Amino acid sequence: xxxxxxxxxxxxxxxxxxTVFAREGYAQACVQxxxxxxxxxxxxxYNHMTDxxxxxxxxLEAAAQTAxxxxxxxxxxxxxxxxxxxxxxxxxxxxxLRLHTDSRSCALKRLLYSEINHFPDILEIVKESGPDRLNxxxxxxxxxxxxxxxxxxADPDLAAEQFLALLLGPLEARSRLGTRTLEDAELxxxxxxxxxTFLRAWAAP
Amino acid sequence: xxxxxxxxxxxxxxxxxxTVFAREGYAQACVQxxxxxxxxxxxxxYNHMTDxxxxxxxxLEAAAQTAxxxxxxxxxxxxxxxxxxxxxxxxxxxxxLRLHTDSRSCALKRLLYSEINHFPDILEIVKESGPDRLNxxxxxxxxxxxxxxxxxxADPDLAAEQFLALLLGPLEARSRLGTRTLEDAELxxxxxxxxxTFLRAWAAP
DNA sequence: AGGAATTTGAACTCATCGGTTCAACGTAAC
DNA sequence: GTTACGTTGAACCGATGAGTTCAAATTCCT
Numbered sequence: 316x317x318x319x320x321x322x323x324x325x326x327x328x329x330x331x332x333x334t335v336f337a338r339e340g341y342a343q344a345c346v347q348x349x350x351x352x353x354x355x356x357x358x359x360x361y362n363h364m365t366d367x368x369x370x371x372x373x374x375l376e377a378a379a380q381t382a383x384x385x386x387x388x389x390x391x392x393x394x395x396x397x398x399x400x401x402x403x404x405x406x407x408x409x410x411x412l413r414l415h416t417d418s419r420s421c422a423l424k425r426l427l428y429s430e431i432n433h434f435p436d437i438l439e440i441v442k443e444s445g446p447d448r449l450n451x452x453x454x455x456x457x458x459x460x461x462x463x464x465x466x467x468x469a470d471p472d473l474a475a476e477q478f479l480a481l482l483l484g485p486l487e488a489r490s491r492l493g494t495r496t497l498e499d500a501e502l503x504x505x506x507x508x509x510x511x512t513f514l515r516a517w518a519a520p
Numbered sequence: 521x522x523x524x525x526x527x528x529x530x531x532x533x534x535x536x537x538x539t540v541f542a543r544e545g546y547a548q549a550c551v552q553x554x555x556x557x558x559x560x561x562x563x564x565x566y567n568h569m570t571d572x573x574x575x576x577x578x579x580l581e582a583a584a585q586t587a588x589x590x591x592x593x594x595x596x597x598x599x600x601x602x603x604x605x606x607x608x609x610x611x612x613x614x615x616x617l618r619l620h621t622d623s624r625s626c627a628l629k630r631l632l633y634s635e636i637n638h639f640p641d642i643l644e645i646v647k648e649s650g651p652d653r654l655n656x657x658x659x660x661x662x663x664x665x666x667x668x669x670x671x672x673x674a675d676p677d678l679a680a681e682q683f684l685a686l687l688l689g690p691l692e693a694r695s696r697l698g699t700r701t702l703e704d705a706e707l708x709x710x711x712x713x714x715x716x717t718f719l720r721a722w723a724a725p
Numbered sequence: 726a727g728g729a730a731t732t733t734g735a736a737c738t739c740a741t742c743g744g745t746t747c748a749a750c751g752t753a754a755c
Numbered sequence: 756g757t758t759a760c761g762t763t764g765a766a767c768c769g770a771t772g773a774g775t776t777c778a779a780a781t782t783c784c785t
Binding site for chain 3: 529560561562563564567
């Protein structure tokens with residue numbers, strides 16, 4: 316395994332940094348550990364990133380990008396107009412739950428919460444590519460379904476917000492803030508419960 | 521200059537500690553600042569608390585206790601069987617939203633998320649007196665309403681979980697993780713939307 | 726009033742860590 | 756080969772902060 320140029324190291328550093336930050340928190344994570352985790356020397360880290368702070372920002376931004384991509388992709392089944400709406404919603408809900416219980420996702424959320432005071436700017440960066448985008452994408456799908464007469468037509472943005480709330484709200488307590496791994500069966504039950512209530516409130520009359 | 525030797529410095533220390541921890545995070549908060557914030561000398565802090573870690577635990581536990589008390593008290597209007605169920609639910613929902621947007625509450629949540637890895641035991645302490653208790657208390661109220669024929673009888677625990685999810689889920693994005701203060705009017709709108717959807721799904725058929 | 730307990734300020738120890746420097750070491754391009 | 760550049764390990768500097776010590780000051784209890 317030989318070093319193949321700068322791009323590899325940079326990527327390794329960003330991933331290693333996120334891993335260590337996620338495990339230790341910003342202040343407790345020391346650059347030496349990040350270097351070791353990335354399989355790189357400490358001066359190399361400072362060769363790519365000017366600061367520990369910018370290292371943190373870049374690592375979080377990269378993690379947020381990949382997280383968002385997966386979540387939006389999980390909405391895909393809603394694109395094709397399905398005949399069994401409930402089954403499709405449950406499938407999407409289950410996929411979203413799985414993505415939100417991923418350890419990297421939980422770590423990202425934790426880091427956001429913990430360092431939002433010291434890095435107010437990461438809120439802009441991540442929020443831009445965060446839940447807002449997911450909400451938007453879901454609202455688009457729901458609007459199409461409303462147009463097709465499957466859902467109530469009123470306010471697809473609100474419908475999306477409440478769908479995600481019903482789905483992800485219980486997750487926090489159930490997963491014990493991300494420290495407990497949930498069985499797949501439990502995820503399915505949660506998805507079904509959320510979809511059931513959502514449809515009772517939002518199905519076309 | 522300051523009153524020396526006052527009784528019950530312990531309380532002042534716990535409150536000051538929470539304030540500083542909330543502002544700085546665990547690692548960045550230095551005991552000197554906590555002492556200053558509490559109007560107390562540094563050795564006095566160590567006279568009451570053996571460690572920075574136990575100081576943190578105790579401060580969080582105290583904050584969680586008071587937060588829970590307020591929230592359960594906010595459910596009070598549901599006790600007396602009201603004739604206008606929607607109005608009562610909206611009142612309770614609005615009160616809960618106000619409590620959850622309180623800066624101390626947001627700080628508590630942030631601290632929980634950020635230090636859950638370094639202090640796994642605070643999850644037990646706080647969760648015991650946290651959302652679980654609130655959910656339980658609300659489920660009790662909803663069960664009485666179901667018995668009175670106002671709500672669907674099926675699973676009051678799930679109903680409570682979903683009511684809180686509908687109400688508090690959107691809060692995270694709207695308040696920008698607790699960094700934005702929401703207008704009272706917006707809180708009322710959110711409460712009304714949550715209650716509306718909840719009743720559409722859970723009102724007695 | 727008087728003794729016990731607590732508080733206080735300041736200085737001190739010791740460890741950690743961000744960030745830098747530097748000489749030696751690949752490695753890739755020409 | 757040689758030139759240029761990124762990488763490496765190690766050592767170093769300066770700052771910060773946890774936790775302690777201690778004598779003096781203050782408060783509490785009786």
